[in-house]
Amino acid sequence: MRLPPQPQERVNRERSLAFLFEGEPVQAFEGDTIASALFASGRRIFSRSFKYHRPRGLLCCSGHCPNCLVEVDGVPTVRACMEPARQGAQVKAQNVLGSLDRDLMSVVDKIGGPFLPVGFYYRTMMRPRRAWPLYERFLRSAAGLGRIDKHGKRTHRFDTEHRRAEVLVIGGGSSGLAAAHEAADAGRQVVLVDDGLAEVGPAPFEVLSPARAIGIYEGGLVPVDAGNVLYRFRAERIVVATGTIEQPLLFPGNDLVGVMLSGGARRLIDRWSLRPGERAVVLAAGGEAIAVDLRRAGTEIGRVFEIGDQAPKEIVARGRKGRLSSVAVDGEKVECDLLVMSGGRQPAYSLLAQAGARIEYDPARGIFVPRALPAGVEAAGSVTGERGPVVHPAPAYSGKGKCFVCICEDVTRKDVQRALAEGFDSIELAKRYTAVTMGPCQGRLCHLPSIRLFAGETGRGLGALGTTTARPPWAPVSLGLLAGRGHEPARRTSIHHRHEELGARMMWTGDWRRVHSYGDPAAEVRAVHEAVGVIDVSTLGKLLVRGPDAVAFLERLYPNRFADLRVGRVRYGVLGTDAGRIMDDGTIGRLAEEELYVTTTSTGAEVVFEWFQWWNAVWGFDVEVANLTGALAAVNVAGPRARELVGQLTSLDCSAEAFKYLDAKRAQVGGVPCLALRIGFVGELGYELHFPSSYGEYLWDTLLERGADLGIRPFGLEAQRILRLEKQHIIVGQDTDSESNTLDANMAWMVKLDKDDFVGKWALEHMHERGARERLVGFEMENGAVPAEGGQIVVDGRPAGRVTSARHSEALGKAIGLAWVPPELAEEGARIQIRVDGRLEQASVRLRPFYDPEGERVRS
Amino acid sequence: MNGFEFIDPGLARAENGFEPVQRSPLERALRDAPPEVRDLSLQVPEDFDRGLAGLQVTGERLLRRLTDLDLDALPATGMVAHVRATVLRDGDEFRIYFPQEYADHVAEVVLDAAAGLQ
Numbered sequence: 001m002r003l004p005p006q007p008q009e010r011v012n013r014e015r016s017l018a019f020l021f022e023g024e025p026v027q028a029f030e031g032d033t034i035a036s037a038l039f040a041s042g043r044r045i046f047s048r049s050f051k052y053h054r055p056r057g058l059l060c061c062s063g064h065c066p067n068c069l070v071e072v073d074g075v076p077t078v079r080a081c082m083e084p085a086r087q088g089a090q091v092k093a094q095n096v097l098g099s100l101d102r103d104l105m106s107v108v109d110k111i112g113g114p115f116l117p118v119g120f121y122y123r124t125m126m127r128p129r130r131a132w133p134l135y136e137r138f139l140r141s142a143a144g145l146g147r148i149d150k151h152g153k154r155t156h157r158f159d160t161e162h163r164r165a166e167v168l169v170i171g172g173g174s175s176g177l178a179a180a181h182e183a184a185d186a187g188r189q190v191v192l193v194d195d196g197l198a199e200v201g202p203a204p205f206e207v208l209s210p211a212r213a214i215g216i217y218e219g220g221l222v223p224v225d226a227g228n229v230l231y232r233f234r235a236e237r238i239v240v241a242t243g244t245i246e247q248p249l250l251f252p253g254n255d256l257v258g259v260m261l262s263g264g265a266r267r268l269i270d271r272w273s274l275r276p277g278e279r280a281v282v283l284a285a286g287g288e289a290i291a292v293d294l295r296r297a298g299t300e301i302g303r304v305f306e307i308g309d310q311a312p313k314e315i316v317a318r319g320r321k322g323r324l325s326s327v328a329v330d331g332e333k334v335e336c337d338l339l340v341m342s343g344g345r346q347p348a349y350s351l352l353a354q355a356g357a358r359i360e361y362d363p364a365r366g367i368f369v370p371r372a373l374p375a376g377v378e379a380a381g382s383v384t385g386e387r388g389p390v391v392h393p394a395p396a397y398s399g400k401g402k403c404f405v406c407i408c409e410d411v412t413r414k415d416v417q418r419a420l421a422e423g424f425d426s427i428e429l430a431k432r433y434t435a436v437t438m439g440p441c442q443g444r445l446c447h448l449p450s451i452r453l454f455a456g457e458t459g460r461g462l463g464a465l466g467t468t469t470a471r472p473p474w475a476p477v478s479l480g481l482l483a484g485r486g487h488e489p490a491r492r493t494s495i496h497h498r499h500e501e502l503g504a505r506m507m508w509t510g511d512w513r514r515v516h517s518y519g520d521p522a523a524e525v526r527a528v529h530e531a532v533g534v535i536d537v538s539t540l541g542k543l544l545v546r547g548p549d550a551v552a553f554l555e556r557l558y559p560n561r562f563a564d565l566r567v568g569r570v571r572y573g574v575l576g577t578d579a580g581r582i583m584d585d586g587t588i589g590r591l592a593e594e595e596l597y598v599t600t601t602s603t604g605a606e607v608v609f610e611w612f613q614w615w616n617a618v619w620g621f622d623v624e625v626a627n628l629t630g631a632l633a634a635v636n637v638a639g640p641r642a643r644e645l646v647g648q649l650t651s652l653d654c655s656a657e658a659f660k661y662l663d664a665k666r667a668q669v670g671g672v673p674c675l676a677l678r679i680g681f682v683g684e685l686g687y688e689l690h691f692p693s694s695y696g697e698y699l700w701d702t703l704l705e706r707g708a709d710l711g712i713r714p715f716g717l718e719a720q721r722i723l724r725l726e727k728q729h730i731i732v733g734q735d736t737d738s739e740s741n742t743l744d745a746n747m748a749w750m751v752k753l754d755k756d757d758f759v760g761k762w763a764l765e766h767m768h769e770r771g772a773r774e775r776l777v778g779f780e781m782e783n784g785a786v787p788a789e790g791g792q793i794v795v796d797g798r799p800a801g802r803v804t805s806a807r808h809s810e811a812l813g814k815a816i817g818l819a820w821v822p823p824e825l826a827e828e829g830a831r832i833q834i835r836v837d838g839r840l841e842q843a844s845v846r847l848r849p850f851y852d853p854e855g856e857r858v859r860s
Numbered sequence: 861m862n863g864f865e866f867i868d869p870g871l872a873r874a875e876n877g878f879e880p881v882q883r884s885p886l887e888r889a890l891r892d893a894p895p896e897v898r899d900l901s902l903q904v905p906e907d908f909d910r911g912l913a914g915l916q917v918t919g920e921r922l923l924r925r926l927t928d929l930d931l932d933a934l935p936a937t938g939m940v941a942h943v944r945a946t947v948l949r950d951g952d953e954f955r956i957y958f959p960q961e962y963a964d965h966v967a968e969v970v971l972d973a974a975a976g977l978q
Contacts, residue, residue: 159976161921162928232928485976487969489942491961494885512961538961630959631911632867649878671878673871692869693911693960694882694902702878 002040003273003297008199010271011036019089022100028085035061035068035080036272038091044257044323046070046080048095050145050439051116051410052109052402055101055322057257059407059445061264062197064245066408066440069145070094074155075478076146077440082196082210094146105142113402118415118434145440160230160484165191168222168235170213170351172198175381176241180205183237191233193224195475215472216240216355220376225477230484240352241380244345245444249283249307249393250413250453252401253317254341258324262290262342269297277338281327283307283315284342285391294340302334303327307343307393316399328399344391346448347383353470361463366392367448368467395449395456405453406446408439416453427454431468440476443468493538494633494696502714510603512539515716522810524715525722528684529811531711532639534703535682535720541586541605542628542690543612546595549621554588554596556758557615559742559751565590570662570677574732574742574750575600575608580763582736582745584608587679589664597664597675597690601732605629615759633696637703638686640857641710646687648706652676654687661859670702680858682723683851722807725816726851727858728778734789735776735804735818743767744820745776746847774801775826778846781815784808785836792835793821800825803834809850816850885913885960889967896922897970904957913960916953917970923947923954925973941969 005013011029018025021038028037035046035058045055046068056067061081068080071092080091093100108116115124125135167183169176172194180192184205194200196210211226220238224231246261248254258277262284265276279300282290287304294301305312312330317339319325326335349370353359356374361367362385369385382388396403396413403413411434424430436450437443447468455462491512499506499515507516515536517524527533545554554562560573570589577583584604589597600608609627616623637646647654652667659665659678667676667689674691691699704712721731730736730745742751743764751764781787786806793801806817825832830845852858872880884901893899900914917923923931927940927947934949943966945958958966 157976159925159973161924163924164930164932234928485969485972487942487965487972489962489965491959492964493961494883496964497888628867628911630961651876668871668873671873671875671880673868675867690867692867692872692882694869694884695872695880697883698881 001275003269003275006270006273008270009273011273017085017087019085019087019091021091022093026085026091032085032272033081034070034072034078034083034085034089034091036268036274037085038080039268039274040272045100047093048100048103048106049255049410050095050408052112053095053097053103053105054109054255054410055103055106055257056255056407057323058260058268059248059264060246060261061267063195064441064444066145069440071146074149074152076148077476079476095144117418118411119419154480154486156228156480158228158230158478158481158484160232163191163231163233165189165233165235167191167237167239168193168233169239169241169380170222171241171243171381171383172200172207172209173241173243173381175243175383176239177203179239179241179378179380183239188237191235212475212477213351214477215474216351216377217472223472225475225481228481230481235376237376237378238355239378239380240355240383242348242351242383244382244388245348246345247343247448248407248445249315249341249343249397250395250403250405250449251315251317251397252399252403253319253324253327255402255404255407256317256319256324256339257322258319258337259317259339259341262340265290265338265340266293269293275299276340277336279336280338280340281305281329281334281336282340283327283329284340285344285389287340287342290340290342294338299338302336303329303332305329307391312397313394314399315397316401318401342391343393343449345382345388347385348444349379349383349385350442350470350474352377352379352383353467354472354474359467359470361461361466363461363463365390366462368451368462393452395452405450406434406436406439408441408446409435411436411446411450413453416450417457420454420457425458427451427465428468430454437468442474442476443470491539491630493536494693495536495538495635495700498697498700499536499714504714504716507717509539509717512602514539514602515714517716517718518714521716521718521722524713524719525810527711527713528639528682528715528719528723530640531713532637532641532645532707533682533713533715533719534700534707535636535638535715536633536696536700537636537688538633538693538696539602540629540634541584541598541600541602541608542632542634543598543600543605543609544595544626544628545598545612545623546592546626547621547623548594549623550594550596551590553612553616553619553621553623554598555755556619557612558588559755559758559760559764560588561752561755562588562590562596567592568664570664570679572679572750573598574745574747575611576742576758576760576764578760578763580741580760580767581738582732582740582742583611585730585732587677589675589677591664591675603733631693632690633693633699634688634690635700635703636682636686636688637707638680638682638684640685640860641707641712642685642687645703645707645710645712646676646689649702650676656860670699670706672699674699680727680855681729682720683727683729683849684723684857685860686858721805722809725805725807725818726809726811727849728818728846730776730818731805740776740820741767744772744774772823772826774820775823776804776818777821777826778848778850779803779817779819779832779834779843780812780846780850781817781834782842782844784815785841786815787817787834787836787841789817793819794833794835794840795822795825801832812850814850816846821845885963886915886967889964889971893967893971894974897967897974900955900957901960901963911960912957913963913966915956915958915966915970917956918953919977920952921977922970922974925976926956926970941966941973 011031015030063082072078097104166189169180190205194209222233268274282304352370357370358372504515586599677688791803801821886899896918898916929938
């Protein structure tokens with residue numbers, strides 16, 4: 001039933017709507033919240049508590065407490081007192097087994113108390129250990145509040161918007177409004193953020209409402225939750241006018257349905273024209289003023305008790321089925337269905353604390369107040385702690401029954417006493433142990449009372465105890481809003497769409513999208529061995545190093561020698577770290593006396609580029625390094641008929657004599673300017689063509705078209721992995737890890753220890769003297785089983801190495817791979833055991849390439 | 861051999877039956893784009909090697925959904941649609957240049973943000 005229209009009422013009685021609560025229709029007016037409409041319909045129990053499943057009713061009506069959390073249209077843990085009622089909304093109770101009024105889990109409240117003290121899960125359910133999965137399943141199903149659909153999809157659109165403001169005012173109360181007006185009058189660009197509780201009329205500045213500031217981060221970043229949009233504000237000045245939060249009193253039965261904060265009762269009356277109860281007891285400093293408001297709403301006042309330093313001593317609230325029925329104060333029992341309380345008001349300083357303000361206890365006012373605000377951040381109004389009535393309630397009022405310190409986590413006074421007895425006497429430790437302040441209210445209603453209680457129990461002053469750290473989020477925020485839109489940055493080559501059109505299966509390589517295969521990797525391998533294949537290798541890192549010191553620079557970066565690399569020739573190089581470990585690999589082509597073209601692995605381009613720049617800055621060489629990775633596309637045309645194909649497309653003499661293995665030549669291929677490198681990662685005659693990325697599709701199409709008669713087939717990474725494994729060519733990061741070095745990886749031939757210096761030389765010298773600790777070798781399985789990559793090498797029953805790559809080679813008719821083994825086993829034909837699917841299988845070590853060991857095909 | 865010459869797209873020649881065709885990395889992604897999003901990729905100034913893609917976007921609000929750069933202090937380089945980019949401003953029009961290999965991703969984010977403002 002509604003009261004007659006109230007002066008500040010927010011409902012529009014002309015327009016009604018309906019929503020469903022637990023499947024039953026509920027009538028509401030426009031302007032109602034879900035909570036106000038439910039309260040008007042007669043509902044008093046809104047939720048069940050976290051642990052004990054005690055009935056809970058409206059307490060603050062301002063979005064602070066956890067008592068009205070419901071599920072709305074599939075979104076869990078929505079505060080019903082802040083959520084506008086919407087036509088057709090589906091509202092459900094959460095954390096309930098059975099119904100809201102008859103929750104079967106409430107048995108925990110009746111019998112579970114002694115067995116479920118705070119932190120019980122640290123001590124119980126440990127034995128027998130094999131029963132833990134059972135316990136875990138039970139605990140996980142019983143714990144938590146709302147439920148999310150694990151298979152759910154995005155139902156709401158959430159966006160992020162970056163904003164700037166000269167002055168950002170947080171809080172639209174009288175002080176916030178005054179600050180905003182003052183700044184706007186001074187010609188500043190002002191944005192005011194309000195959670196919707198205040199009445200903000202038309203203003204000469206931008207108002208975001210309802211919206212909540214989530215926190216204040218470094219650099220004055222203030223994320224603001226405006227429902228479906230997360231505004232990330234950067235402001236020159238931040239004015240925090242978040243006001244105060246009314247605090248509850250601690251006494252047995254303080255969580256019963258019908259116990260309300262005075263602000264909550266007043267909001268029900270003023271905004272939604274609802275009578276909070278029929279007969280009330282008021283427990284507050286200045287309680288008479290509250291009683292006047294209640295009488296105006298037609299509530300009978302049973303008794304008003306003033307809260308002060310001396311009295312009362314004992315308060316006990318009693319109820320039936322969780323609903324308040326009477327209050328006894330110092331032995332005086334009063335029948336009532338409403339208890340309106342107020343334990344004073346604590347400044348809502350969290351945002352200021354996050355910004356760097358110092359939080360101090362003010363003994364005169366009995367509250368914590370912000371001091372020493374950082375530059376650019378101001379406090380306005382009651383958040384300063386300098387306004388409002390002074391209240392010094394008892395830490396907790398005595399009496400029999402559960403006295404709740406934290407209604408979010410169901411932490412009782414007894415729990416706090418137990419934590420103290422167990423030695424958790426620091427406020428920060430006790431917070432973590434008891435979970436006080438860690439629930440949905442984030443300490444709004446339990447921070448000050450819990451510190452008061454700790455002080456009371458320990459005899460230490462509140463100032464000495466201090467506060468716990470205030471961390472974002474200050475206001476509850478949905479994960480969807482934080483996650484934003486579901487975009488994942490991906491790099492795609494300029495030929496990417498052609499691969500998709502060919503039905504390629506794509507995979508991630510770092511942040512690149514690459515082709516795994518076009519459906520039949522074995523056929524792709526065959527095409528490269530028998531005819532010609534083409535693979536998109538645009539993802540390779542491509543660096544141009546030029547300048548008078550270009551050769552000297554690379555000589556010092558790589559263990560290889562480049563001084564003798566002739567113009568127009570290419571050399572394989574492995575880049576090492578200061579500690580001699582393998583960092584990356586690729587080819588280095590000398591384009592001119594002072595110009596070298598360096599390729600890197602697909603995932604290593606950025607790191608190698610930065611590595612080059614860093615060393616260049618350290619050494620001060622006269623060298624420029626340009627990263628051309630994205631600017632150039634590249635394809636590798638490989639196979640015995642590759643020469644025929646490339647020869648058709650260029651006037652360049654592609655004969656074996658004119659364009660030799662490891663030559664680098666400039667060529668016009670299909671009319672496109674290219675750098676052609678004769679290299680052979682896949683073990684067949686091959687030309688790696690590098691060219692402007694904008695011609696990617698054109699050249700790809702041209703190669704496939706002209707190669708059709710030659711049996712051309714595009715191939716992907718899977719085929720390339722098989723092909724290179726047949727040649728025992730390593731993949732850095734696959735066959736090596738952060739500890740692998742060039743010597744142990746069988747590439748001692750490229751390490752020139754006679755050079756004056758190079759990065760990692762001292763380490764490689766040491767490793768050379770010390771001898772190998774393990775060796776990277778090829779192996780072939782005796783029974784054809786393909787071991788898993790990462791599989792164990794077993795010697796004398798003990799793990800002695802690991803498989804890094806393994807595949808079945810159709811060309812060889814064998815299962816082959818690479819593995820790290822003890823040095824004594826790195827001999828041709830040595831027999832090793834590899835664990836495959838739990839069984840030990842025999843394999844033989846092979847030190848030379850499995851395929852074309854003399855390299856005749858690749859050099860042809 | 862000069863290091864930079866061979867990658868100059870301007871050296872491509874139509875001859876002997878070959879007709880090299882350049883393609884903007886944004887061509888497909890922006891086929892059905894609204895008028896406030898335009899492809900600049902093949903007209904990127906001084907981008908001789910086609911390493912950059914370019915987008916023209918109209919509307920400050922749309923830009924605010926893409927980048928935390930100060931739009932009153934452009935040109936500047938920073939993250940746009942999660943990718944490092946340079947942004948220039950001419951009134952309510954913004955030109956965004958970024959590595960061309962991110963073209964599909966940036967276009968996806970820009971078009972999605974534009975749809976979010978409809």
